[in-house]
Amino acid sequence: MNAGSTSLETLGPALLGRLPALVQTPAYDRTALQPGMAHLGVGAFHRCHQAEYTDDLLALRVDRWGIVGINIRPPTLADTLGRQGGLYTRLIRENSHVDARVIGSIVEVVDSQESAAPALDVLSSPDIELVTMTVTEKGYCHIPSSGALDLDHPDIVHDLANPETPRSVPGILARALERRRATHGRPLTLLSCDNIPTNGVILENVVRTFAERRGNGLADWIAGNAAFPCAMVDRIAPAVTRDDFDSVEQWFGYHDGAVAVGEPFRQWVIEQKFAGRMPRWDLVGATFVDDVTPFEHLKMRVLNGAQTTLATLGVLAGLEHTSDAIADPLLSAFIRRMLIEETLPTLLPVPGMEPLAYVEQSLGRLKNTAIRHRNHQIATDGSQKIVQRLLNPIRDRLGQGASIGLLSVPVAGWMAYLIQASSRFGKRWPVSDPYAAKVAGIADATGHDARALASAILAIDTIFDPGLAANGAFREAVTSALNELLSDDPMAAVRHSLEQDEVARLKRSKQSAL
Ligand code: CS2
Numbered sequence: 001m002n003a004g005s006t007s008l009e010t011l012g013p014a015l016l017g018r019l020p021a022l023v024q025t026p027a028y029d030r031t032a033l034q035p036g037m038a039h040l041g042v043g044a045f046h047r048c049h050q051a052e053y054t055d056d057l058l059a060l061r062v063d064r065w066g067i068v069g070i071n072i073r074p075p076t077l078a079d080t081l082g083r084q085g086g087l088y089t090r091l092i093r094e095n096s097h098v099d100a101r102v103i104g105s106i107v108e109v110v111d112s113q114e115s116a117a118p119a120l121d122v123l124s125s126p127d128i129e130l131v132t133m134t135v136t137e138k139g140y141c142h143i144p145s146s147g148a149l150d151l152d153h154p155d156i157v158h159d160l161a162n163p164e165t166p167r168s169v170p171g172i173l174a175r176a177l178e179r180r181r182a183t184h185g186r187p188l189t190l191l192s193c194d195n196i197p198t199n200g201v202i203l204e205n206v207v208r209t210f211a212e213r214r215g216n217g218l219a220d221w222i223a224g225n226a227a228f229p230c231a232m233v234d235r236i237a238p239a240v241t242r243d244d245f246d247s248v249e250q251w252f253g254y255h256d257g258a259v260a261v262g263e264p265f266r267q268w269v270i271e272q273k274f275a276g277r278m279p280r281w282d283l284v285g286a287t288f289v290d291d292v293t294p295f296e297h298l299k300m301r302v303l304n305g306a307q308t309t310l311a312t313l314g315v316l317a318g319l320e321h322t323s324d325a326i327a328d329p330l331l332s333a334f335i336r337r338m339l340i341e342e343t344l345p346t347l348l349p350v351p352g353m354e355p356l357a358y359v360e361q362s363l364g365r366l367k368n369t370a371i372r373h374r375n376h377q378i379a380t381d382g383s384q385k386i387v388q389r390l391l392n393p394i395r396d397r398l399g400q401g402a403s404i405g406l407l408s409v410p411v412a413g414w415m416a417y418l419i420q421a422s423s424r425f426g427k428r429w430p431v432s433d434p435y436a437a438k439v440a441g442i443a444d445a446t447g448h449d450a451r452a453l454a455s456a457i458l459a460i461d462t463i464f465d466p467g468l469a470a471n472g473a474f475r476e477a478v479t480s481a482l483n484e485l486l487s488d489d490p491m492a493a494v495r496h497s498l499e500q501d502e503v504a505r506l507k508r509s510k511q512s513a514l
Contacts (some may be wrong), residue, residue, distance in 0.1 A: 009255065010084060013086065033066035040131065046193075053285065060284065062283060068128070070112055070119045077111055079257065085107075092263065129186070132193055135194060138381055144384055186447050190204075196388060197387070207228075230296065238372060245259055263365055268288070269287045270287070294350040295353075310331060317491055322444075323369045325375060330498075341501065344359065384433075416486055418435065419453060451479050
């Protein structure tokens, strides 16, 4: 974003000493930093999360690791972060409260959208010991239902044929590791910070499968010299809007083209499995653990599950943001009941955390009206999100012989969201999802029969595990919710599932009283 019509000065190292007192500045000498880690995917989340933790750590002066930020997809970084010397304003907002701080941990930015070469030069450098990444769920090129590398993915097909000029994340990482092996042989930790289940395992799997296909011993070298820890990351940091840029100008009197906005809450749990040195993020609030799984289930099933539910049902109800959806009494009652009745019993015990309190805390976070998180943004790439957020807890519930009537509603919500974007249903809104065309094709061919629609979508086995898709109770619950969600009164699906749950609850309590 350029300075536009304003004549205000743009944030940069020269302005640091002249910022209003309300804006905190880096509490360390940035010129002494050394690029020790790279981050792939410098978006709003990275700027509000890993880069902030690193800024906290740098302020403790324990080490001097700066971040090299790399984008291999749009947007470009040179015109925003680049021209600001890596500096940006991080706003933490909660209702009327604002906390502003300039973050200084990003020391260099690299645009590698046109070709992987600039990214590969950084990732294969001996100075880089760690690569963190937020490349979105679909960046891993895996099959959501199994976690395996999707060998039919066009970018993977391309990269296997042209391994020296890769386009995909697995192809780029495999090539960087190959160059490290050939040049200096130094180990590398690759830390996924995306919301996919067992993200380190999936990352390792896609990179290893890709390397195995190369058949030059690379996979063995990777096994001995790279580590892929799992991590749970959390902070709500939506896409930045024009309003956010304008706010910084109005409140603080300077222009910043790389503002990031997040909520106060943040969490980072990292599996202690590193190939070499790691930044001591544990000194600034991150937790290093042996097993991330319980934390990951808690976060993806409760917070992210609630977000996806509110997003798709919110769009169907004509609501714009998460905070609007949760302010709706029906949706708010539904989400609380769904999480407490159906999601919580699927969770593993989480050391030091009380699940019910976590649910209440999560619902509180979603009510934050200063966080303008659009329902359409969260609904983007839903096909890559519903397995870990909704389908895995449903599978666990069915395994316990327990009810799934509430969790099935947002699954049908995801279907209805994509179905109604098809031409047969009047293209009610634009969508972005790798499965949008597939679902639109089903909708165009099938028409308005909810049973036939649900059946055809449940047959997509790269999303729905066939065992789950064959389950009668699940099919019935999804079909009946979809039928209502596609009607003129979509929220009837939400009302009815709550009523049915209430009836079942009464029945259970009568039985246990006998
Ligand atoms: C959101 C997440 O867009 C989405 O899919 O659910 O980005 C969410 O805000 C973060 O995971 C919160 O940590």
